[in-house]
Amino acid sequence: MALLEVDSLKIAFELTGGKRLKAVNGISFSLDEGETLALVGESGSGKTTAALSLMRLLPKNAVIDGGEIRYKQRDVLTAPEGMIQKLRWKEIAMIFQGAMNALNPVLTIEKQMVEAILLHETVSNEAAYARAEMLMRRVEIDPKRLKQYPHQFSGGMRQRVMIAMALACEPKIVIGDEPTTALDVMVQAQIFELLESLKKEMGLSMILITHDLSILGDICDKVAVMYAGEIVESGSVEAIYEDARHPYTQKLLAAYPIIGKKRGLPDFIPGQPLDMTKPVQGCAFYSRCHKAMPICLSRPPLRTVEGAHQFLCHLEGEA
Ligand SMILES: Nc1ncnc2c1ncn2[C@@H]1O[C@H](COP(=O)(O)OP(=O)(O)O)[C@@H](O)[C@H]1O
């Protein structure tokens, strides 16, 4: 039985002037215990919105337009607030996009970590300090450095602190929203290594959000590629790396070449992401697709390659 199931989820934002922006357009995925899912797509494809909905942390102008989220078979979207309080941080935790730059510059790391712990758990101050030390060790930082301020930490160290905070209540699922985006390549790799060892050590499930397909490496089990609020292709990491079928996935792979694999020069995906306040006719990727045909103006079918490898396209999708 899946730990988390998302079924045909639709989320819109109400904009001023009565317009609506359809940010998430009927996505479905599931996450098993110990499994890691990568949610991949360009900026604006709805990744953060989808992630926030899992913890019911959507902004006020967001509306759920349909679908279901089930955590351990319980309905998250309709659950009473009390149940959500127990789920947030204790079952599902999130490393927010850009969070490492949101540490308060005038407070020590210790103060900020202890405050975060006390906010979510009823423990004594001493216990919270001890937990902060334990968490620092877990993310491989000397606990002595708790007395320091954010500016004394490198970007990678600050991101480790954010990971530590997400782990504070021993969650089952950790969502990392672009956890390595602002970091250089070496540090990116170290953060991924850390996440991978934490996953093994703590038996975590993870959802990793990124726009860079090349960095999923060994940590992810499966991938869902999002475009304009839809999952246009999903499958195992191997299926996506070796046998991508959707033209968008193929373009993304070319844009972020996988080190050690010949994929030619980095490529750009021409055109602009879709205006999601306008209704989509046919395939959302039509206007930017190098393989577009007249039939693509009608709704594409969801095709199954084999097992869990699926893609949304009129083309058979030769690799
Ligand atoms: N609070 C909001 N109000 C209105 N539009 C929003 C809000 N948050 C996000 N959006 C829009 O929803 C779409 C999806 O955004 P987001 O989920 O942040 O995408 P991603 O994380 O993939 O970059 C974008 O078009 C974005 O501008």
Ligand SMILES: [Mg+2]
């Ligand atoms: Mg985002």
